[in-house]
Each structure stands twice: as structure tokens, then as C-alpha cells.
Amino acid sequence: MKSLPKRSEVTLEETWNLKDLYESEEDFNNALIELENEVNRFEEKFKGNIINPETIIDALQQYSAVYERLVPSGTYASLSLSTDQTNTEAQMRASKFGSISAKINSKLSFVNSELLELPTEVLELAIENCPPFQNYLQKLLIKKQYQLHPEVEKTLAALSSTFSAPYKLYDTTKMIDIAFDNFEVNGKSYPLSYVSFENDWESESNTELRRAAFEAFSSKLKEYQHTTAKTYDMHLQMEKTTADLRGYNSIFDSLLLNQEVDRTLYDRQIDLIMTELAPHMRKYAKLLQKVHGLDKMTFADLKISLDPSYEPKISIEESKKYIIDALGVMGKDYLEMVERSYKERWIDFAQNAGKSTGAFCSSPYGNHPYILISWSSRMNEVFVLAHELGHAGHFYHANSEQNIFNARPSTYFIEAPSTMNEMLVANHLLENSNDPKFKRWVISSIVARTYYHNFVTHLLEAAYQRKVYERIDEGLPVNANILNEFKRSVLEEFWGDDVEISEGAELTWMRQPHYYMGLYPYTYSAGLTISTQVSKRILNEGQVAVDEWIDVLKAGGTKSPVDLAKMAGVDITTEQPLRDTIAYIGSLIDELVQLTDEIER
Missing domain, CATH: 1.10.1370.20 (Oligoendopeptidase f, C-terminal domain)
Structure with missing residues (x-):
């Protein structure tokens, strides 16, 4: 079993085509600039002006259009990082999007706050008059009792990037910092990684090899258990605080x-x-x-x-x-x-160092789905x-x-x-x-x-x-x-x-x-x-x-x-x-x- 190749060494046909989202880095950056401008225009037009069924419907139509533009940017930043978490450019891109996304969500938080400050009968009229947004408004009404003051909601939205930091830290520890050593059986050395353990060694038919791989894998995890546990506890405490606040x-x-x-x-x-x-x-x-x-x-x-x-x-x-x-x-x-x-290369089959483990499907609205898998035949x-x-x-x-x-x-x-x-x-x-x-x-x-x-x-x-x-x-x-x-x-x-x-x-x-x-x-x-x-x-x-x-x-x-x-x-x-x-x-x-x-x- 060989060590995994670098991302730059894998066959293009076995990778997904992110150009369906953005042709170039320049297009991605321009889309973010335009998105921020659109959010500013939206805020200027609707903040303080969502007052009746007509303005509710108008606001939600444009609100959904803003989110449709946000989706491909987030998908592009996330997917490009998932195929190689060691890639500095991908790390910076994902961080940049996280910051901009938090800023956007903070600016848009007024929409739900203003909707929930309206009398219930006004929202019910909007529900009656606009079937496409019935579902959204009904779910919003259920959450009404847990809604906080608009300024608090705005602050929480601004901190969304911080709230997702434990997950990012977990991923960084798992995919970048944990470097597995080779393990030995009967004087022979075998390579080990997250992907090779979960795709190959865990199901290896040779019992001596399988158990030795498990022991080596677990020993390396153990070295990082306290950092990983502290990261997870941070996430849990934020969830608890948010639930209590609401x-x-x-x-x-x-x-x-x-x-x-x-x-x-x-x-x-x-x-x-x-x-x-x-x-x-x-x-x-x-x-x-x-x-x-x-x-x-x-x-x-x-x-x-x-x-x-x-x-x-x-x-x-x-x-x-x-x-x-x-x-x-x-x-x-x-x-x-x-x-x-x-x-059309919606699927990323390649096995390479730094790639996220397991498999997942990302389905950005307005575009086709993307599937990540590490194919081992x-x-x-x-x-x-x-x-x-x-x-x-x-x-x-x-x-x-x-x-x-x-x-x-x-x-x-x-x-x-x-x-x-x-x-x-x-x-x-x-x-x-x-x-x-x-x-x-x-x-x-x-x-x-x-x-x-x-x-x-x-x-x-x-x-x-x-x-x-x-x-x-x-x-x-x-x-x-x-x-x-x-x-x-x-x-x-x-x-x-x-x-x-x-x-x-x-x-x-x-x-x-x-x-x-x-x-x-x-x-x-x-x-x-x-x-x-x-x-x-x-x-x-x-x-x-x-x-x-x-x-x-x-x-x-x-x-x-x-x-x-x-x-x-x-x-x-x-x-x-x-x-x-x-x-x-x-x-x-x-x-x-x-x-x-x-x-x-």
C-alpha cells in the first residue's frame, strides 16, 4: 500500500469540476464583491420597511435572490478546501468567505426580527397571499417565542464564523496536524493515514495487519485526544449558551x-x-x-x-x-x-493527501450536486x-x-x-x-x-x-x-x-x-x-x-x-x-x- 499522492499529482478526470461554480478565482472574488453590494442595497431598501403583506412578499422575494447568490460562493470555498486541507490558498479562501458570510448574515438578520415583530394576523395574511413563502413564514412563527431582541440577533449572526470555529479547528487537527507514522508487522513497514485506515486497513483480511493498524491508528489519535475534547467542549458550551439565551x-x-x-x-x-x-x-x-x-x-x-x-x-x-x-x-x-x-465530473474520486475522509454530497441550490468519495476500487x-x-x-x-x-x-x-x-x-x-x-x-x-x-x-x-x-x-x-x-x-x-x-x-x-x-x-x-x-x-x-x-x-x-x-x-x-x-x-x-x-x- 503506497502513501497517498499530493492533490497536484492525481488524474484530472478523477476530480470534480468546480469551474461549473466559478471559472476562475477572479470570478469568485468579483461575485463576493457584487454580493456585498447587493446586500447593502437590500438593507437600504427594506430595513425598517417590512410593515404589511405586500412588503413582506417583496422583501422575501429579494431575500431569496440574495441567498441564491450566497450559495455558490460558500460551496466553492468549502469544496475546494475539502479536497486538500493542506492547501494554504484554499484555507485562506474558506476563511475569507467565513468572514464575509458572517458580515452578510449580520446585515440580513433584521429580516426575521422585523417579520416577528409584526402582528400575527399580518403574517397570516402574507402566508395566505403568497404560497411560495408559506412554509418559511410558518416555521418562523413556530420559532417566535425563541427570538431575541433584533440587536442581539444581529450580534449572534455577526459571530457565526466564531461559532463554527470549533468544527474548523477539529478538521484542522484531524486532517493537517495528525500525521500517522508507518506501522510495522514482522519487520515490514506499512503506511498509515486516515483515508487508508478507513478505506483499507479497517477491513484488511490479514488479522495481524488489521489489528496492528488499529493499534497504531488509535495510538496516534490518543496523542490528540485532549485538544480534540477541548475543541468539542467549546462547541457544546456554545450550543448550551445559545439554547439557554433563547x-x-x-x-x-x-x-x-x-x-x-x-x-x-x-x-x-x-x-x-x-x-x-x-x-x-x-x-x-x-x-x-x-x-x-x-x-x-x-x-x-x-x-x-x-x-x-x-x-x-x-x-x-x-x-x-x-x-x-x-x-x-x-x-x-x-x-x-x-x-x-x-x-460532467460532479464526483471527486481521487485519493490524495489532505482530502476529507469518508464521503459526502453537497447540493448547491441553482447548480448541480457535487460528491466527494475516495475510490479504492x-x-x-x-x-x-x-x-x-x-x-x-x-x-x-x-x-x-x-x-x-x-x-x-x-x-x-x-x-x-x-x-x-x-x-x-x-x-x-x-x-x-x-x-x-x-x-x-x-x-x-x-x-x-x-x-x-x-x-x-x-x-x-x-x-x-x-x-x-x-x-x-x-x-x-x-x-x-x-x-x-x-x-x-x-x-x-x-x-x-x-x-x-x-x-x-x-x-x-x-x-x-x-x-x-x-x-x-x-x-x-x-x-x-x-x-x-x-x-x-x-x-x-x-x-x-x-x-x-x-x-x-x-x-x-x-x-x-x-x-x-x-x-x-x-x-x-x-x-x-x-x-x-x-x-x-x-x-x-x-x-x-x-x-x-x-x-x-
Whole structure:
């Protein structure tokens, strides 16, 4: 395994084309200057003048136009940094945008303040007279009780860059300061990095190499645990102070308000999975141990493939055929988007030093989506890419149907379209082969990639995160020792005596940026609960279910998560969809056990 190349050394065709946002640095800088001028003109025209339904509608129309111009600048600054965090020019560009954005948000903060100072009946008239802004105004009314004095709102908006500083500091520590040393096994040296560990070493079939990589990776993380914990505590204390200032009863209430769900749905997702999914996943862990002939099952062994010799290598071009075949059911428009994503370089496939880990999709309003992934030619990454194309397909439809304020749904729902695509890929692969080894590989991919990743990894993050927020709500700080203890206790509770929680496993809280995104981790399992049920409908009902799902994607953020799920035929106000999904995962693991017995016979 080689060390990662520099960004300047990777193939152009494997990188995304940011020129679709701005042709040059000069265009980016000019856009920022024009944007600031436009904001000044907007402030001059509307500040103190939003007084009746007519001026509300006029102001919101121009307000949305300003935000449409802000989006590409922020996207360009963010994406250019994510592909190489060591690039000084990209660092400066992102900092420059952060400062300008904070200034702009501060100047625009008067809009919501003035709207909420108006009598409710005036806002209700505006809601009645202007359907495109109904959603925006209704959500604003819900937040009315938590709105602060206009000058305070202006100050908080001006400090937005400061509030996002802990996340930036976390990323800087993770991607720039932490330099992994090579590790040795039997006198041979092997390179290590964040990307190589998460893409390769964590699933390495050689147990000695895998466990040595885990130990080396964890040892290096440990050196930075106190800085990372202090950074995270800063973020948490800012969230707590803001929630208190606004008059929320707890941080949970503050963060769940934007998700448009109550505490019941949040707690249910964590509690049911912690208790009812755990026995199924322990059975899966024991199966891995048996098949690989391991002396014991440790945390460092949980990401290995059930049959590593079977997983095919796959090129970027081959991945396209698999995805198009699997997503064919979604229709012509959807497939056109997938074709364009490859052809027009919406996807950054390259592996290079300084690139953000994992995968994500950014979907700037008024432009096409961008997907980041580090392609290592494993078939497993077809599922990852399908997942990100699910986000892309969601916003490709929502952005074209809705205005900028209506396009984005609650984060509770955000992972449903992405995990849906993973289910469609799995269903397609299963339909096209009766070979027991291939069938076992596909089912183990669903369990290990789709469900383990979304229903276990992210859910255990959520269970840990809940403990952290409960402590912060009591007015207490956190440090590395407390965070390690919380993480280890969650892992031990879930895996019981069936998996030895290796030393260093408690440090996995250092690896995820999700903790800087509010109550995000639990939404993966929430989205997958919905998509599991809808994918079953598509298998059983065909086009009717597909058409309803496309309508859900187009609806964007115009409905609550409960109503969006209902549009797709799933009632998440009850426990049933979650219990059905847990039972389905259990049935997949039972099938893996049976297939393994059959293959071994």
C-alpha cells in the first residue's frame, strides 16, 4: 500500500469540476464583491420597511435572490478546501468567505426580527397571499417565542464564523496536524493515514495487519485526544449558551425544533436499536469470528468482510453500469442525472493527501450536486457512491421544484433517499444471481455496509451523543476522559461479552465530524427505517411506489418528516416501521448463517 499522492499529482478526470461554480478565482472574488453590494442595497431598501403583506412578499422575494447568490460562493470555498486541507490558498479562501458570510448574515438578520415583530394576523395574511413563502413564514412563527431582541440577533449572526470555529479547528487537527507514522508487522513497514485506515486497513483480511493498524491508528489519535475534547467542549458550551439565551428547556429541544420532530421519535430510535438490534448484530459478529477462525472477536475485527476473497475489484467506469442498472427503476430523469454526474465530473474520486475522509454530497441550490468519495476500487464503494447519488437525486429534484427556502427537508428525513439507493443496489444484485457465494456476499454487504454503518456505527454515535448532551444540559463540561468513558460504555452495552472492546475503541468519538452538526447521527437509522419500508414497497408494488417516492423527493422541505414518510406509505408515528426494519436485519443475518452452512457443506 503506497502513501497517498499530493492533490497536484492525481488524474484530472478523477476530480470534480468546480469551474461549473466559478471559472476562475477572479470570478469568485468579483461575485463576493457584487454580493456585498447587493446586500447593502437590500438593507437600504427594506430595513425598517417590512410593515404589511405586500412588503413582506417583496422583501422575501429579494431575500431569496440574495441567498441564491450566497450559495455558490460558500460551496466553492468549502469544496475546494475539502479536497486538500493542506492547501494554504484554499484555507485562506474558506476563511475569507467565513468572514464575509458572517458580515452578510449580520446585515440580513433584521429580516426575521422585523417579520416577528409584526402582528400575527399580518403574517397570516402574507402566508395566505403568497404560497411560495408559506412554509418559511410558518416555521418562523413556530420559532417566535425563541427570538431575541433584533440587536442581539444581529450580534449572534455577526459571530457565526466564531461559532463554527470549533468544527474548523477539529478538521484542522484531524486532517493537517495528525500525521500517522508507518506501522510495522514482522519487520515490514506499512503506511498509515486516515483515508487508508478507513478505506483499507479497517477491513484488511490479514488479522495481524488489521489489528496492528488499529493499534497504531488509535495510538496516534490518543496523542490528540485532549485538544480534540477541548475543541468539542467549546462547541457544546456554545450550543448550551445559545439554547439557554433563547429560552429552550434543553439543548435537545433546541436542536430537535429544526428537525420538526419531538423527543419521542429521537429517543425511540436510540432505545429500540440499542436493545433489540444488539442480539442480531452479536450473532453477526460471532459468524465473522467463526468464518475467519479468530481466537476472539475484537472491536478491530468488526469491519472485515464475511468473504474477503470474493469481493471483486471494480473500476470507476464499471461502477457506473452497476449503479445505472440498479437505479433503472427510478426512471429516465433520475438516470439522466446519474449519467451527467460521471460525464460532467460532479464526483471527486481521487485519493490524495489532505482530502476529507469518508464521503459526502453537497447540493448547491441553482447548480448541480457535487460528491466527494475516495475510490479504492472495492465493490463495497458502489454502495457508498449509490448512497451519495441518493442525496444528489433528492436535491436534483427538490431544487428544481422548490424555492431556496423550501428545498431542504428536516435532517430527520435527509438520509432516507440516500439509504434507499443502497437498498435498490442490493435488491438488484440479489435478483440477478442464484450463486450462494455471490448471494452471501451481497447480503453481507447490506448488513456490513448499509445496516452496520447506518444502524450501528451512527446509532452508537447517537447513543454516546445523548449521554454527552445530558451532561451538558446539567451545566457540566466534558473532557477526554469523560468522552472516552461514555463511548466505551455505549460500545460495551451494545456488544456485550461477544466482542472485546479493544483498547483505543473508546477514541472513535474523535473520528466523526457529525458531533458538530447537532443531533445528526441518529437520523441515519431514522432515514434507513423509512427507506427499508419504501424499498419493500417498490419490490412489491413497482411503479406506483416509485412514483410516490419521486413525489416525496420533489416535495423537498415543504412537509414535516412525518408527512413525507406518510406520502411514501410509512407511518413513523408508531414503532412498527422500526421494529419491522430490525426484524428484517435479523432475517438477513439468519440467512447469512444458513448460506455459510450451505457453502461450507
